[in-house]
Amino acid sequence: MDMSDRQGLQSTRKGSALAWMVSFGCGALLLTWLLQTRHRVVITTFWETPFATLLAVGLVSGIALAIGYRNGLHGMRILKGLAISAFLLLALAAYFTETAWSWILLPGLGLFMMGAFTGLGSLVLRSLQLAPRSVAVEITLGAVVGCWLVSTGTFLLGIVGLAAPAIIRIAWATAVLVGLIGALPLAGRARHAMHSNWAQLGNDGRFVVGLTGLFGVVVLLGCLLAPMDYDALEYHLALPRHYLVWGAIRPTPLNFYAVFPQGAEMLFMGALAWVPKAFAGSILANALHAAALLSALPGCFYAARRWAGGVEAGCAAVLLIVSTYFATWAAGRAHVELFQLQAASAALACLALPANAWPKRGSAVIATGIAAGWGACLKYTSIPCIALPLAVVWMVLGRRTPSEKPTVPQRLLPPILFGLTALALWAPWGLRNLIRTGDPLFPLLVDWLPWADWDPILQHQFTIIHTRPPIPVLQTGLELFGQFAGGMREVDPDAANRLGPLFWVLPWAALAAWRSRAIRVLAAWYVVVILLWLTTTFQVQRYVFFLAPAAAILATAGWDQIGAQVHKERVAVRVALALALLWLPFHLRYSWGARMYANILGADVRGAERPQGVTLEDEVFAYLWHGPSGGNEFRFWDTLDHLTRAGLPIWLLGEAQTYHVHPNGLTYATVFTRHPLEELVKSADSPDDLRQALIEAGDPALAFHWEELARLETSRTFVDPLTGEEQSGYWRFAPRDWEMLKQLLNHPDWYQRVFPSQAFPEVPAGPDWSQPGEQIRRWAMSYSDQLPAGPPRVPRIEILLPRTRVSAPLQEPSASE
Template sequence: MPESHDQPGIMARLLTLVALLWAGWFLWFFFGQTLPNLSTADAPISRSDIVTEIGNNPFSLLNPLDYSSRAGADSGWKFLPQRMPFVGTALLLWLAAWCLGRAVLQTLFVRKNLLWSECFVLDMGVGISLLTLWVLACGVAGHLSTAAVLTPSVVAFSVVIIGWKRGVADCGALVESSLAFEAGPPNRKLAWLLTFMALPFAWHIILGGVTPPFDFDVREYHLQGPKEWFLAGRVTTLEHNVYTSFPFLSEMLSLAAMVLHGDWWQGAISGKLTLAGIQFLSAICVYAMGRRWLGVIPGLIAVVALVSTPWTIRISIIAYAEGALTFYLTATAMAALLAVQQSAWRARVRLTAVTGFLAGSAMAAKYPGVLSVVIPVGVFLLVRSQSADEGDASGAGRLLKLSVVFGLAVCAAVGPWLLRNAVDTGNPVYPLAYSVFGAADWSPAMDAKWKAAHSAPDHNVAAIPAHIDDVAARSDWQNGFLFAFAVPALMLAWRYRPIGWIALHVAWMLVTWWALTHRIDRFWIPIIPLLAILAGAAWKLSDGRLWRSALVVSLVACCAFNYGFSRLDGIGFHVGMMDMTEAKRKTVRRDMKLLNETLPRDARVLMVGEAEVFNSEFQLVYNTVFNDSIFEQWTSRTDQPDVAVGDRGMKSAAEIRDTLREHEITHVFVNWSEILRYRMTYGYTDYVTPQRFLQLEEMGILQPPIVMATGDWNGRSDAEQQEVSSWSGAESLRSGPGSWTSMLLYRVTQE
């Protein structure tokens, strides 16, 4: 809606002063924080330490063209060509998605009243969701081939070309839109400055997108699931990896890339780069929202604030599903704001359908999307539509129709994922809602364990300020500019209605994050684009030179810090311009590298306590901590149901040997350090102890083990030492004074 004139007089100046004081105080507080994830008890690291580090090496850390200083690795522009195949595959997937989205939406809307950024966001949002649903369908049908994956996009491309030649102006419904009133043209110099400020971060995200996977969750299921499906040639239920039953919108892009490459490792890199590119979609969406409701400069400020946030870079190089969820949350909010602006019934219905499809896609990216997107956006559409139709005799009927349209569109996007689970497990939201739907391979004990690990540890209201502090200031990868200027922008909510709704959405996200999740920091990442829009809106708080100069200077300072910080290892391993062969070597764990290099070609390994297996180049059997222990299932007696798990006996040597032979197991790998971590956090079956493996040796089933890794015993906490010492046979793990054996490899005796 058009802006009104600024408040004149003392009140306006007072509000500006309050905003300045808040921004100044918050930034001072923010940069004085110690970083909890990067610090250790012996070596705390604060943001002031990072500033010092950047100041000591500014010509390298702040130079986006210098990626040659990777210690101990060959790095430089000569390795840029190694990235081209991955870039090509990522661009192909983006083109395939765009064709699908464009072909569908060009029949729904006359687009001349939409910004190019809005058109592109809607096309890509719908297209990515359609492409991933098609890859899922191909996988379930067992037809994972390049031709199968790309055929719909090729057809869609033809439809787009035909539509362009015929002119799409006669198709669909006319979208009504109006842009924010600006007193004069935007400051071109500032617009160019903001654009150039965003470019180093964009370049850093692109380079980081080809970083080989190094994060635990990514190597456990985000990429391991697609790898298993690619090798199997079809998408099936992986009963040993519960996470792969989640909606997997993001991961289907990685699977598609593996199919296009014909190789799971190269496909994983291309898939990561494709997902990293989704951050740019979020940035374009943020610009579109800022541009429409506030103006060009606020939109560009929001873009810079988003792409310069260390979390944006971090989730790009790691390939978390939060990247897609973040984009779909932002795109859904944009589409919803456009939908409620329509007075023409036909256009409102169709934009509501698109909004619902984008909201469902958010849930298809990650289950929490129902809480962070579907519910709040659905309520927003309901409230705004009811307000618009108040006094209209047909209002109730229209409201019902819009609700049905929104709900059906949500189901169209996420329904296939839920249907897959319903067919495979009997529970559409497996492993959630077990008490409602049950599940074939789940149990009350497993459900209790899951809930304990994924629920809020407490609901102490007095601790809320500390938890908000964790989000706003103490998170290692937060951007100080966001809360410094998003909070003052709340004073604009009465002048710009969309700002009020965005602020309410942020509040909803924070409340539900605190009340309904286990409060890990990446669960609130999806609010970052909304905070960026609010921070950009702060530009409109005053047209005074002092306020706007302070905002720009603060943005430049925060960007300099964030860019320098993102060039350090604290952001996570970033490949930069490193030789990709060397980068792959650096990200493969030493024990996994040894197994890859030394195991026979026909080896098949039972992994005990180990699920981070993406880099394995050998056959294996494993389970995650939330699945039943395969080792326990294969070796424990089944005739002692009333005996505590830890006290149950083992099957006979003949039974165990037959089971291992049936599954062609040649080796058993045990990761005691992971078992210790699980027992100190999520819980791990009491059945698995060192004594079990000593018994298997005595039975002649396993040969004496090879030590794969040792650890510092004295470096373990007292609680960890007590836990290990309580295990039956724990003395066999003590490899010497001050050390313990953390990983062992057994060879199965062949008879």
């Protein structure tokens, strides 16, 4: 290369660095203009604008590129500098800023952390000589190992009482920095592998890759949804936040879900420790959940490429997964399903890898055991649906050839090694339950390992609520496909829980590839899990989303074989493209990213300052509930938070979404647990006895969410095996119990209603309030002696303080604040 060529190359590199900065700046200016004009956002200071945030990212990236090009650096060296600078910028912006604009960066921070966890797992695999020779498999398996290491480490810190946010942040920062040592070389190998695979793709395949990237961006935008999911606010996010407040992982007997494995929740705990704001912390938790899906895609790609017909088939399978609407829906919720999919994808990739691609004999067995063990740390359903089928597969694969008759050691040694590996990873959670309840799989083995706090009524209730009568398979398939088609016509929140044709239609194409032994095994696993789901659960579709890699591989293998029979090429790729393009408008129309902007920007329209008297740490949550429809709901939770922070014990009945409330002094009960108030009411002979029992219990304030009580009364019912009477699935109050509670609360000398108050009346109940829970509704209608004058109304939510604790009326935020 002569001097002129070098000068031209340097000019090109400088120009690319300058273009990088200019593009960020122009994009930030455009975004700021759109926000100010279309959404009427009031910008108080320059540093609160998205322009400032994105400009900072552009400057740091541009400076890094310019320095790198000036010193002759390129390729991986520049990527290393960008990765480190981006991590530091994201971490500082997320931790120190008070505005919502910096939270737009949190999905990137979550993806960066997952990359670091993957590097950490890769280092461990290589040190143990378990790393596969396929980069795609190493990425997915490394993500599994890294997530388990960080999750288990966080759990152990919490068990020994070292769960203070500062300690968790230090531990996570250490794990991320160590993980970068393994992540950067892995990224270099991945880049070379991508170039090799890209060269094998035609135009259709390259379009599939581009469309997959677009769906990946939509999935990351989905992380920005406000934390409003019931399960997340009840335990997926609530329990980790409570542990951080306590500085330790404590037994929480009134939250039933605290006895389940909490592998994903420990990762959410680290996210909430890293970003103290409740709303921002939930975004980072969502981002880790979504990043688990993205880390699973390389493993799925390799398995599909191996079993379904080449690189283009692998790309088609990945597109089928990421374009399924559930992927975007799940990204906006801190659940566990995408981590389960990560474990299943790693297990399939390890099975697809040939024996000579592992460093030593037995590595594949241990690797699949690691994947199954991580799945068991997430959810009990992973044991029968992932671990047990894999054990059977390894028993079948004990013979080297289909015609060889294996010896007993050859048949038993692989499943035993697999089981011991999975058991070792799951052991911390099993030991915790064994110590706490005597049942490592509580409550699944309670018939043989009884627990004093768990009686036959609760076990019967648990069984009835978690199962439904088997639904005819044909009827289910027609209903689900009909729901999918209906969901395409209109935006329906319930449609987010539908899996679409990927699960119920496309896998049938695998019949065309039935001659493949791998496809037969995969189809058998798929069918068995679907039958288990239909017959032993209450058919929540997200419970089987971890089958998405299997469904995508079956579909692409079948369509590829059909194309070969009719002498057509790239049939699987084109089917995937057609379905993805069909799904894309639905994704974008109901994009959680767009809903996030509506939430945050609409919040700024309602007021740019924190409402006076608000004690909740989450300003955005306050804004979201500051309008006429949600104001009372927000003030109810804010009043609870104010009282618990003041040291007042509170018993909350009817609601368990306690993520936004300080947990000290708060007593609440989830399903399958008995609220102390329920026990006191049943044991009292008169209102005076009940009042005396409450005084002896600490004289707590009483909070009721009557609307939720009425809804839950009829949402789940079961027949009491002792009395033969139909009971509510959540409460067992008899009419006599309601009457005694009414007399207690209406006594003029015992309680004072502090919410809703005369100055802050309750919003009139909506039409849905009069439908469910007739018993509670009729009782609550008669309980109106202390309501403000006016037409009879049902109190949706209320808080009552014992008069012995009231020194002055509680001043609540006014409706105008």
